Amino acid sequence: MPAGSHGMLCVLEHQTLAIVSAMHGSHHAGTTYVHLSFGRVIDRLAARAARTLLCIPIDFGPPPESRDYALTVRNIELVPQPFYTTTMAALPHLVPVCRGYARVCRRADRIFVRGMIPYVACLYALAARHGRRPCHWIVGNPLALLRTHRRAGLVKDAASYLYAWQDRIFTRIGRRLTGGALVCNGEELGSVYRSPRTHVTVSSTVTEDEFFERADTCQGPVVRVLFTGIIRPEKGLQYLIEALPRLTSRVPVELAVVGATDQFHGYAAELREFAERLGVADRVRWLGYRTYGPQMFAELRAADVLVLPTLSEGTPRVLVEARANSLPIIATRVGGIPTSVTDGHDGLLVPPKDPAALAAAIDRIITDGDLRRALIRNGLATARRLTVDRFVDTVVRVLEES
Template identity: 35%
Template sequence: MELVELPYYDSLRRVGELVRAAAGTVAGMWRGLARVDIVWVLGPNPFGMVLIALALLRRRRVVLGVRQDTLAYFRSRLPSSLWAPALVPVWGMDRLYHLLARRLPTTVVGQELARGYGPRRYGPGRYGSRGHGQSRSAVLPMTVTLVSARDVAVAVPQRDWTGPVELLAVGRIDLEKNPLLLVEALARLQRERSDRYVLQLVGRGPLEDAVRRHAHRLGVDRRIVFGGYVPFGPALLQLYRRAHILVHVSLTEGVPQVLIESLACGTPVVATDVGGVRTALDAGRAGLLVPPSDVQGLVDAVNRLVDDGDLRDRLVARGLEIARAATLEAEADRVARFIAGGAQ
């Protein structure tokens, strides 16, 4: 493995940084393409489109990758409705990516995105100079996971539900993750069942100070533990195993990696019904689904899990089945064969 370092820019809105980085980025991509046979481009994004063009120019095999609904992602990050015209170029880029996916093999995160890109067939010799004559579906739904088979719990774990209940949220503290909703839900839970719940927030992000201020205003700042960034590994998995419930309230998603991690640890899940979440949780058979931005729905789902042991066990058992089928080893094998042009 070799890392090709590209010039850094903080945001597409910082045009000066972007322009200064552009030339070095294109040059770095061009040099890097000399040492590869296949290019897997995750997007759509502006430099991803440039990389696709350069790779095709150099007759490299190109595979597209899509992680989430692009328009929904950018829409959730707009400061206000006044920024809506900024979605026009995003829409154009997204449409172009869909058109490219008609000609290039494409991996997508989750069945929901796969339906948007649609099943297509392709024949031999159409994706660069390397050949690969197999005929197969050009769209591969995948699950992003780092959970190894050895990390999956062997049975439904037993937790003590008679004392304090720890809610766990893992992810960037950013707009599309909707962290302020978690604070509001915790405040309602505190009013209904005083001192019963604690929220552990794992992650960093630009809204961290806003979350702290909101928690102070609602009087629950002492019920929230800010865990900071915890990389995937034994320490993070132990947090899942210690928690009673994972709460995931994003406004937009592909298939959240944290869901698979929680299912593998046998931790019950409450998640917003967006993107590929419903499919990942087997339409609610592996976790409770709530509408996005519905604070009372989130509160009711948490209380339901706490009160209903049979429901918890059914959800966790189904979640373990899903996690065993979506381990790192299984997914890496499927995706690698797809990218290489072999059978799925």
């Protein structure tokens, strides 16, 4: 039997694989577009299978900027769900969503599920009926996320909380019913979804040809601290801004903020006002959204330190991407981050909601050259073990156990 990627023997090459997700895509001029972070996983999994059924919400039209990755593997057949952008928005589409699940459960030999999906109980019931054992990739912890702050008012937050609870309950029941497997981003989720077939991993987007090596940073007249992520409350950006006036380093420090603000316009405005009140507005550069690739790489390679002050995460891809670009990193000790980052070895970890700790960690990296260079060197080594191909190898091993 021919070998798959990295020399793995792949039984999928004679089988049909179904990929199910609530991450929406677009289909235009004969091509399907999705977010790059998911698209690279889809293409690599599809390349291992004889046929691939892709069951996701689809908008038939030109793709938006954030969904511009064109799937390249030609064995992918769309099993489109009605278009929706959140699982809550999918609730009115019970019949067509479950009809799509029925089609893939009937036709596929193996099923891979990404993240929270609507009517997850229906998927698992259909999988059990057809003797399928799904491999379910648990990406994040929405319950922990909802606990970090009030998002949309008491009623909507309560509804979201209940929805996330039922998803967790039915996913665990469904795994037991089908004998399926769970691939969890980080030890925290692995503990929540503990089972005989739970696998803990760190997901990634980066490929081996995207690494950028340098021995050191913080050598210019200004130290550039980088934050990248969607600008929303749970990312904890306010605490990083609050850390700026606490810095004691003699070298000037500026904060570059990369990320879309369209989901939380009001919050972005509040952050700008907050920076004004603290007297650091002139040290914060708001750069907007950058697509993954040359745009994002340019920001990573122009920076000296990456800081992720998040309040809740799985295993953030940006921490792998930053280390692959020779950046020392600082992150909060939440969620699955300690699975991805070893404190003092390939990054620094601090408590969440702690501007003083963030400032101390930034000062430490700026002033301690030996530590900084060790973090860069060890971070590169860690990132080489956490490429998207390594992640897909893990998924394939789990699928072939099913």
